Amino acid sequence: MSTTAIDVRSVSKRFRLYHEKYASLKEKMIHAGRVPHEDLWALRDVSFDVPEGQTVGILGRNGSGKSTLLKCACGILQPTSGQVVVRGKLAGLLELGAGFQQELSGRENVYLNGSMLGFSKRDVDRMFDDIVDFAELGQFIDNQVKYYSSGMYVRLGFAVAVNVDPDVLVIDEVLAVGDERFQRKCMERVKQFQREGRTILFVSHSPDLVRSICDRAVVLSYGEMVGVGPPGEAIRLFRERLLEAGDDLAASEAAAALDVAPEGPSYEGLVFADPKGGDAAGGGDASEDPAARKVSSLRHAPQESRPVRFTDVSCVLPAGSGRRYLLPGEAVTVRASFDSARAVTGVVFHLEVRGDDGTGLFRTDSDILGLRCDLQAGPGTFEFHLESVPLLDGAYDVNVGVETAQGLSDWREPGCKFEVMNPGRSTGVVAVPVRGALVASGGYAVTADGSVAS
Amino acid sequence: MALEAPAQQPDAGQAGVTSVIDGRGSIATRPKTTRVVSSETRVLARLREIVRSQELLIYLIRTEIKVKYKNSFLGLLWSMISPAMTLAVYTVVFGYFLHNGMPNFVIYLFAGILLWNFFSTGILTATGVIVNNSGLVKKVSFPREILALAAVGSAGVFFFFQACVMVLLMAVLHWAPAWSLLYLVLVAMVPTLVLACALGILLASVNVYMRDTQHLVTVLVGAAWFWACPIVYSFQTTVAIHLKVHHVTWLYFMNPMTILVMTFQRVLYARLTVISKNAPHPILHVLPHWSTITYVWGDGVVLAFALILFYVAMVVFGRLAGNFAEEL
Numbered sequence: 001m002s003t004t005a006i007d008v009r010s011v012s013k014r015f016r017l018y019h020e021k022y023a024s025l026k027e028k029m030i031h032a033g034r035v036p037h038e039d040l041w042a043l044r045d046v047s048f049d050v051p052e053g054q055t056v057g058i059l060g061r062n063g064s065g066k067s068t069l070l071k072c073a074c075g076i077l078q079p080t081s082g083q084v085v086v087r088g089k090l091a092g093l094l095e096l097g098a099g100f101q102q103e104l105s106g107r108e109n110v111y112l113n114g115s116m117l118g119f120s121k122r123d124v125d126r127m128f129d130d131i132v133d134f135a136e137l138g139q140f141i142d143n144q145v146k147y148y149s150s151g152m153y154v155r156l157g158f159a160v161a162v163n164v165d166p167d168v169l170v171i172d173e174v175l176a177v178g179d180e181r182f183q184r185k186c187m188e189r190v191k192q193f194q195r196e197g198r199t200i201l202f203v204s205h206s207p208d209l210v211r212s213i214c215d216r217a218v219v220l221s222y223g224e225m226v227g228v229g230p231p232g233e234a235i236r237l238f239r240e241r242l243l244e245a246g247d248d249l250a251a252s253e254a255a256a257a258l259d260v261a262p263e264g265p266s267y268e269g270l271v272f273a274d275p276k277g278g279d280a281a282g283g284g285d286a287s288e289d290p291a292a293r294k295v296s297s298l299r300h301a302p303q304e305s306r307p308v309r310f311t312d313v314s315c316v317l318p319a320g321s322g323r324r325y326l327l328p329g330e331a332v333t334v335r336a337s338f339d340s341a342r343a344v345t346g347v348v349f350h351l352e353v354r355g356d357d358g359t360g361l362f363r364t365d366s367d368i369l370g371l372r373c374d375l376q377a378g379p380g381t382f383e384f385h386l387e388s389v390p391l392l393d394g395a396y397d398v399n400v401g402v403e404t405a406q407g408l409s410d411w412r413e414p415g416c417k418f419e420v421m422n423p424g425r426s427t428g429v430v431a432v433p434v435r436g437a438l439v440a441s442g443g444y445a446v447t448a449d450g451s452v453a454s
Numbered sequence: 455m456a457l458e459a460p461a462q463q464p465d466a467g468q469a470g471v472t473s474v475i476d477g478r479g480s481i482a483t484r485p486k487t488t489r490v491v492s493s494e495t496r497v498l499a500r501l502r503e504i505v506r507s508q509e510l511l512i513y514l515i516r517t518e519i520k521v522k523y524k525n526s527f528l529g530l531l532w533s534m535i536s537p538a539m540t541l542a543v544y545t546v547v548f549g550y551f552l553h554n555g556m557p558n559f560v561i562y563l564f565a566g567i568l569l570w571n572f573f574s575t576g577i578l579t580a581t582g583v584i585v586n587n588s589g590l591v592k593k594v595s596f597p598r599e600i601l602a603l604a605a606v607g608s609a610g611v612f613f614f615f616q617a618c619v620m621v622l623l624m625a626v627l628h629w630a631p632a633w634s635l636l637y638l639v640l641v642a643m644v645p646t647l648v649l650a651c652a653l654g655i656l657l658a659s660v661n662v663y664m665r666d667t668q669h670l671v672t673v674l675v676g677a678a679w680f681w682a683c684p685i686v687y688s689f690q691t692t693v694a695i696h697l698k699v700h701h702v703t704w705l706y707f708m709n710p711m712t713i714l715v716m717t718f719q720r721v722l723y724a725r726l727t728v729i730s731k732n733a734p735h736p737i738l739h740v741l742p743h744w745s746t747i748t749y750v751w752g753d754g755v756v757l758a759f760a761l762i763l764f765y766v767a768m769v770v771f772g773r774l775a776g777n778f779a780e781e782l
Contacts, residue, residue: 015780071779074595075491078776083492090489090595098593103521112517115510116596167486 005199006050011082013043042068046225053197057210059238060220066203070172088167091117096157102146119164127163135159162189171202207235208427236421305406307341313415325419328431334384336400340375347373350401351384390431392422497768503597514604533612555730565722566685566715574675576609580654581671588782598775602654632724642717645757652764659774683711690739713752
């Protein structure tokens with residue numbers, strides 16, 4: 001276990017981004033030596049090693065250099081400087097069925113693909129039946145692959161790569177292929193690989209997957225390695241980076257939303273940024289009543305009777321931790337500062353917590369909490385104290401609203417965000433405190449200290 | 455869910471660190487080769503990789519041939535029909551219209567075309583091979599030179615089929631080759647193979663960066679180079695005199711294919727002088743009266759040149775190959 005299977009030694013990779021691609025001779029002559037280009041460092045001085053038998057995940061946002069790193073490890077790209085030393089036979093799964101020849105039969109492609117991965121006919125012969133079984137192709141193995149369904153195609157691609165007995169497996173987000181059952185089978189095979197002491201290097205967008213199967217993870221950000229460590233640590237780091245980048249994104253979206261806000265018929269001065277972006281500047285969304293969409297029971301007050309407006313909404317994390325995220329079960333305070341144009345009685349403050357994907361997780365309001373709020377004119381603050389947030393990994397949106405007798409006066413979506421990082425290895429949404437115990441074995445009860453009661 | 459672990463895998467339930475795989479020893483202890491991916495390219499290391507991937511080369515050649523004629527009715531026959539057509543046209547044009555007077559001109563022609571087709575098909579296919587297989591080059595790792603070599607290799611297979619036709623034709627026409635010089639066929643084949651591989655590798659890599667290469671090569675090889683070789687005409691009866699007068703015979707032989715083609719003709723046409731079929735029936739000096747050793751030496755020099763070119767091609771290819779995936 002002590003030997004190194006993949007040794008990445010200060011690997012850098014520069015891409016030249018040409019503003020225009022001059023591929024013909026004439027163009028090359030004309031623009032000889034002065035083709036305008038930008039240098040993009042897809043990888044900068046990345047070093048880590050993967051000991052034999054370990055599974056290492058690579059985490060990073062889109063464009064952070066994950067795939068480039070894998071391609072360097074596979075030898076598809078040559079690093080601009082530095083080197084990757086691979087010990088043992090490596091099978092790269094960058095795209096399933098990439099080496100398939102449409103005109104050939106599945107059988108012929110298995111041999112072709114196998115030899116591309118560096119395995120001899122004898123190796124493939126021995127594994128052939130397993131490959132066909134695993135791919136669940138049956139008699140279709142002798143059909144031309146161009147008649148295969150996309151599912152059959154990727155199944156065969158995966159089956160070849162995992163059955164031909166590599167020492168090192170490099171996987172680029174291809175585990176999410178096929179139907180759920182096949183995915184499970186792939187995962188099962190990956191785990192078997194781990195048990196057999198093979199080395200796996202893989203890229204995934206799913207921190208859950210990294211958490212559940214990796215021994216360690218590498219975090220890349222803009223081509224630089226920001227950390228390597230146990231999956232929990234790495235995921236935390238990854239999310240922090242994501243959060244920083246997300247802040248920039250949210251800021252620009254908010255700015256975009258501000259620009260269009262005046263066009264919104266009934267939302268003068270109301271700022272809302274759709275967290276899922278894309279159509280941040282879309283008038284369609286702006287004209288739609290977000291309050292009506294999100295809190296269907298609430299009705300917006302007419303424009304002239306909206307006395308209470310939020311000035312600032314923030315999530316206050318536990319003091320003294322110095323973290324930008326919560327641990328499962330920690331408390332968080334949602335603080336909403338507002339400004340009331342006049343004295344209002346019977347005001348209700350609303351709170352809503354949503355997941356990354358918009359799933360409603362929790363909703364309450366001051367009325368439910370048994371609070372009656374009579375506001376004086378002028379600025380004020382309302383706080384929701386969430387005493388425990390029993391959530392696992394994720395970024396969560398907190399929406400707040402304020403309602404008067406006339407209807408909804410203001411609605412902030414998202415009012416603020418918070419993140420939860422899970423240091424443990426459980427996955428899912430809800431942090432359920434859990435404990436396990438073997439209570440009976442071989443027909444006998446097992447006592448708490450592990451001994452078998454007679 | 456029926457997850458069937460392959461039979462030789464031990465029970466997957468236990469959390470053992472390494473389990474033994476049948477006959478091949480445990481993953482941790484079995485012998486492993488080390489591969490280094492870096493920007494430095496050593497020709498020797500690349501060559502070793504190629505040799506290691508010889509099985510892939512064979513598969514790729516087989517694939518190339520299978521795919522080429524997969525959905526055609528006549529299939530592999532086409533690899534013989536098209537040169538047969540060329541042969542027929544040239545025989546009619548030069549033998550009958552232009553009356554070159556050579557008896558069994560078709561044999562002379564075939565001897566040259568046989569070798570030339572191997573060479574030109576090889577480099578023309580190889581030139582586009584990286585670009586045409588971009589999907590593979592971008593996603594699968596293997597020594598890229600193999601693709602160019604497979605192109606030359608498949609041309610070699612076609613050469614074999616055409617050679618069979620040639621043998622048949624000679625039998626039908628009762629035309630005996632120079633039996634004692636038959637080994638010269640091999641002496642000429644080897645430099646041709648190396649030269650085709652060298653040019654194929656070189657052009658395939660350059661073509662990735664300058665797509666003009668493909669068109670340029672098609673024109674140069676098909677229109678210029680072909681006519682610079684004594685294939686459809688005889689060196690001795692047509693160009694030799696003129697070249698000698700202008701003292702540029704050496705220039706003609708700078709074309710490496712010239713001596714190779716002439717070697718083939720020497721062996722297969724086998725007659726140095728023939729009696730013309732035309733009216734006064736003069737004696738035609740079809741091939742020069744060189745000793746065997748001249749051919750061997752000539753081919754040897756070409757081989758040396760081809761090997762140097764091969765080395766250069768490997769160096770250039772190695773430099774360029776690192777960026778194929780991003781250029782495609």
